[in-house]
Structure formats: C-alpha cells, structure tokens
C-alpha cells in the first residue's frame with residue numbers, strides 16, 4: 001500500500017464557470033457533480049461552489065473546486081476576487097440566444113484581464129454551447145464559425161452541451177482537465 005501511495009499524485013484545481021444569466025452554468029455543474037437536472041430556474045446570487053473528486057488514472061487524483069459565478073456578477077466588481085488562483089474556466093452560452101454568445105467575449109476578456117498563467121498566457125478555457133437539445137441559433141450551428149470564434153478569442157476548444165440530456169458533460173470537463181494538466 002505504501003508503495004502505491006508513493007506514486008499517487010494529487011492535484012487541486014479551481015475551475016470557474018462563467019457566462020450570461022440563465023445560460024445553464026448551475027445546471028451544468030449539477031449535472032456534472034450531482035447527476036441531476038431541474039427545469040426550474042433559480043438565479044445564482046453571488047456565487048456557489050461544488051466539489052468533485054476524480055480518479056483520473058491509477059496514479060492521479062484530482063480534486064476539483066467548481067466556482068459557479070452568477071451571470072449577474074459581470075456587472076459586479078467581485079470577479080477579480082472570484083477568479084484568483086483559478087487554473088481553468090468554462091464559459092457558457094445558450095445556443096438559442098445569440099446575444100449570450102456576444103457576451104462570451106466580455107466574459108472572456110474579463111477573465112484574461114484578471115487571471116493568467118505564470119508565463120502570462122491565458123488559463124485554459126472551454127466554450128460551452130449549452131442547451132443543444134433545443135433549436136440552435138444559426139451561428140451556433142456553424143462549426144467552422146465556432147472554431148474561428150474560439151481561435152480568435154483564445155479558447156482551448158468548444159463543445160455542444162446539454163445539461164438537460166447529459167450531452168458532452170463529462171467529455172468537456174475531461175478536455176479542460178487535460179488542458180490544465182498540461183500546464184501543471
């Protein structure tokens with residue numbers, strides 16, 4: 001047992017979940033961490049937390065702390081404090097609302113202005129095109145436009161997700177974690 005323990009690596013990662021009001025940040029976390037979904041909307045006030053422990057591989061344990069930041073906070077002054085020491089971020093928009101994608105640009109630039117890697121590069125981030133179970137806005141159906149958008153705004157990648165139907169939830173999280181691991 002001591003031999004096994006010696007080779008076990010443990011990480012603690014603070015990940016942010018940001019994006020406009022009602023895009024599904026809390027729902028994403030509830031699906032990912034608690035395997036639950038509710039159609040009822042209860043706005044997050046300030047922020048919330050969730051923890052998840054992942055046995056990444058036989059030698060690696062990852063403790064995730066997910067910071068669920070209220071969409072309303074973009075207009076607040078607390079984001080600097082919230083973003084401190086984050087190593088990765090999910091930026092969520094709602095595929096049925098093009099406006100929420102426009103706002104992604106503001107969330108992403110706020111993020112990059114307030115937290116970065118020691119070498120000055122942006123922290124890894126993944127764009128979530130959430131509510132993909134519903135009718136998509138035209139822009140959000142165009143994968144090549146989405147790829148361009150991610151390149152331009154320095155996202156590590158993007159995924160269609162549905163917190164409701166459990167689409168790509170583990171996949172996008174594993175993708176972000178692997179990007180974070182490359183830097184640690």
Ligand code: GTP
Nearest residue numbers: 022023024025026027039041044071131162163164
């Ligand atoms: P704030 O806390 O105000 O910033 O909102 P939020 O981003 O946390 O949104 P929340 O998770 O509360 O979801 C808002 C609404 O969208 C709720 O009614 C959810 O049920 C619904 N919703 C979230 N994700 C999905 C999804 O993947 N598909 C569908 N159809 N509805 C979703």
Ligand code: MG
Nearest residue numbers: 025026043044
């Ligand atoms: Mg919320």
